[in-house]
Amino acid sequence: xxxxxxxRTESRFSLPNWKLFLAVAGPGLVVMxxxxxxxxxxxxAQSGVxxxxxxxxxxxxxxxxxxxxxxxxxxxxxxxGKGHGELIRATWGPFWAWVSVTGLGIAATGALLTEFxxxxxxxxxxxxxxxxxxxxxxxxxxxxxLTGSYRRVERVAIALGLFEFAFFLIAYQxxxxxxxxxxxxxxxxxxxxxxxxxxxxxxxxxxxxWMIFYQQSAIxxxxxxxxxxxxxxxxxxxxxxIAQAVMAAILIATAATIGKTNSHASLNTxxxxxxxxxxxxxxxxxxxxxxxGIIGAGMVAAIVVSLAAAWGFxxxxxxxxxxxxxxxxxxxxxxxxxxxxxGGAVVVAIVPNLVALNIGVEVMNALMLPLVLGFLVLxxxxxxxxxxxxxxxxxxxxxGLSVLIxxxxxxxxxxxxxxx
Numbered sequence: 201x202x203x204x205x206x207x208r209t210e211s212r213f214s215l216p217n218w219k220l221f222l223a224v225a226g227p228g229l230v231v232m233x234x235x236x237x238x239x240x241x242x243x244x245a246q247s248g249v250x251x252x253x254x255x256x257x258x259x260x261x262x263x264x265x266x267x268x269x270x271x272x273x274x275x276x277x278x279x280x281g282k283g284h285g286e287l288i289r290a291t292w293g294p295f296w297a298w299v300s301v302t303g304l305g306i307a308a309t310g311a312l313l314t315e316f317x318x319x320x321x322x323x324x325x326x327x328x329x330x331x332x333x334x335x336x337x338x339x340x341x342x343x344x345x346l347t348g349s350y351r352r353v354e355r356v357a358i359a360l361g362l363f364e365f366a367f368f369l370i371a372y373q374x375x376x377x378x379x380x381x382x383x384x385x386x387x388x389x390x391x392x393x394x395x396x397x398x399x400x401x402x403x404x405x406x407x408x409x410w411m412i413f414y415q416q417s418a419i420x421x422x423x424x425x426x427x428x429x430x431x432x433x434x435x436x437x438x439x440x441x442i443a444q445a446v447m448a449a450i451l452i453a454t455a456a457t458i459g460k461t462n463s464h465a466s467l468n469t470x471x472x473x474x475x476x477x478x479x480x481x482x483x484x485x486x487x488x489x490x491x492x493g494i495i496g497a498g499m500v501a502a503i504v505v506s507l508a509a510a511w512g513f514x515x516x517x518x519x520x521x522x523x524x525x526x527x528x529x530x531x532x533x534x535x536x537x538x539x540x541x542x543g544g545a546v547v548v549a550i551v552p553n554l555v556a557l558n559i560g561v562e563v564m565n566a567l568m569l570p571l572v573l574g575f576l577v578l579x580x581x582x583x584x585x586x587x588x589x590x591x592x593x594x595x596x597x598x599x600g601l602s603v604l605i606x607x608x609x610x611x612x613x614x615x616x617x618x619x620x
Contacts, residue, residue, distance in 0.1 A: 276576075
């Protein structure tokens with residue numbers, strides 16, 4: 201970063217507290233808005249349709265889990281100054297760094313297919329050919345990243361993510377029954393393999409490998425320092441609440457409408473969900489508002505996933521990997537981002553039914569939790585300066601929670617085959 205940019209950054213971070221928070225905030229909000237991506241939305245919608253409000257409590261319980269996991273990325277980035285892949289490489293060597301980034305590549309591939317499938321699905325609701333909607337999306341994403349700085353990319357991502365607030369309006373217009381909602385919070389059919397499969401899918405929809413890579417790398421790229429730690433944690437906490445509130449809103453909307461009349465409805469695409477909601481919410485809420493929410497979710501997630509992949513592979517291979525470089529200064533970084541965006545769009549254009557794999561992608565994320573959380577927790581114990589490592593009771597809570605969530609995710613993923 202140039203001396204001029206460094207001076208501007210230093211000046212920005214010397215502002216009063218609320219302004220300091222606005223300057224520091226971003227990585228947490230962006231990654232949490234991306235967390236409620238197209239696959240997560242479809243997972244929440246199917247949860248509401250098939251099980252009413254019985255998976256709503258899980259969305260609430262996942263708020264502290266999401267915060268604890270992502271807070272570790274904040275801690276690691278601020279007190280080591282390294283991205284996730286770079287820190288794994290420095291701690292355990294290139295082999296384990298490649299293991300971690302391979303998992304990132306798998307998760308990022310699945311995520312990008314669902315994001316572009318969702319955006320294409322919204323276009324088709326209005327008669328726009330998927331090739332056209334995908335081309336517009338690619339041009340927009342490349343234009344934002346290739347011509348901007350980290351700060352500009354962050355602002356665009358937050359602006360796109362705000363469209364997800366449309367789901368709160370949809371939930372309000374669905375007029376959920378308070379009594380049924382309260383009863384659903386207490387009913388947990390653990391003997392059902394289908395229920396446990398959706399538990400795994402919802403867990404996988406909340407904790408994804410690319411989120412960890414993105415937030416840690418974004419904070420490192422933003423050059424946040426130890427004095428910004430408290431504000432960065434607040435940024436993450438606020439984002440965690442927003443992300444799960446969006447998931448809960450989608451679940452409530454589908455449970456209160458489609459779930460009451462057709463609990464076996466097929467909601468594998470955004471078109472399925474929008475068309476199913478129209479009879480209950482009207483054409484404007486059911487189509488236009490829902491479409492805006494999907495576009496916001498899909499586009500912000502596409503930015504985050506693609507950048508996470510570019511950062512991750514850059515950290516492992518050692519090529520320049522920062523949005524503060526111009527494309528000609530970091531060709532491999534921007535090339536990896538461009539390849540992810542263009543490649544994902546091309547595959548969706550060629551194979552139009554990939555969006556049906558949405559829940560499967562989230563379950564795959566759940567199966568990867570032992571690897572993802574294992575690296576993260578071990579780094580928090582080993583790689584941080586001694587005074588900032590997790591220890592004592594909190595270390596026990598983090599480790600226990602990570603093991604529990606990993607076991608639930610893996611068990612739920614396999615349970616439908618054993619106990620349908």
